[in-house]
């Protein structure tokens with residue numbers, strides 16, 4: 001296996017198996033939070049957003065679909081992030097998986113495609129090595145991480161909401177990446193929706209947001225990828241994004257949203273304090289360190305995407 005390029009066998013599953021044991025949720029709103037990347041101020045802000053919903057009478061379930069760890073390479077921040085996240089509904093990302101039970105030769109477990117520069121891959125492997133060194137000092141947290149599932153299938157308002165980290169074939173799959181939608185992945189989407197019988201598939205992992213809707217088998221379906229909760233996603237915009245699913249309108253203005261048969265699926269901005277997070281990030285990852293080289297510019301300036309680039313009309 002090439003470190004950081006391939007995915008371990010333990011990451012694999014089949015789309016048909018994912019919704020065989022669905023779990024009902026009774027809350028009014030789901031927040032699906034992928035890619036917190038160890039940012040405690042983003043977590044503060046998400047908790048505040050949930051409180052604001054509750055003041056409007058909405059009960060919110062926080063669902064973390066992986067990679068809540070990444071930049072949090074101090075003992076205190078590692079414990080802070082994990083202890084707070086693990087109180088909620090949680091499934092593993094490749095980062096968390098490799099902290100709980102490192103796979104030989106997996107590197108970061110990111111399964112980066114060929115389009116990703118080798119320098120990025122090698123820096124991610126070095127970030128993972130450093131984070132694994134911190135995790136090894138906290139076996140109680142490693143044990144809790146090792147007990148987490150790789151995905152959830154939630155029954156929400158009578159709909160099946162499939163929550164994965166990568167795609168419906170692999171924990172670190174790139175089949176629901178922005179790039180995959182840009183290239184056209186309708187055949188795969190049809191296959192996955194028919195096999196899983198999901199109404200909504202929520203993903204993250206690939207770090208750029210997507211909101212897709214269409215008909216498969218004459219049923220309305222939605223795919224949503226929140227990009228990153230703890231890092232900027234759009235042009236000149238350092239705010240994170242989370243997925244909100246509910247039968248009511250969000251209480252904050254979404255970056256992008258769709259409504260299908262009364263269901264609102266929205267990408268909500270996470271306006272965390274960059275003034276607080278950046279000095280902490282710089283202390284943990286000084287100039288020249290792998291995370292500073294790979295991520296500092298994105299943390300400050302976001303990506304090249306506009307909000308319109310996130311929406312994908314159906315070609316099915």
Ligand SMILES: [Fe+2]
Nearest residue numbers: 067093094205
């Ligand atoms: Fe990931």
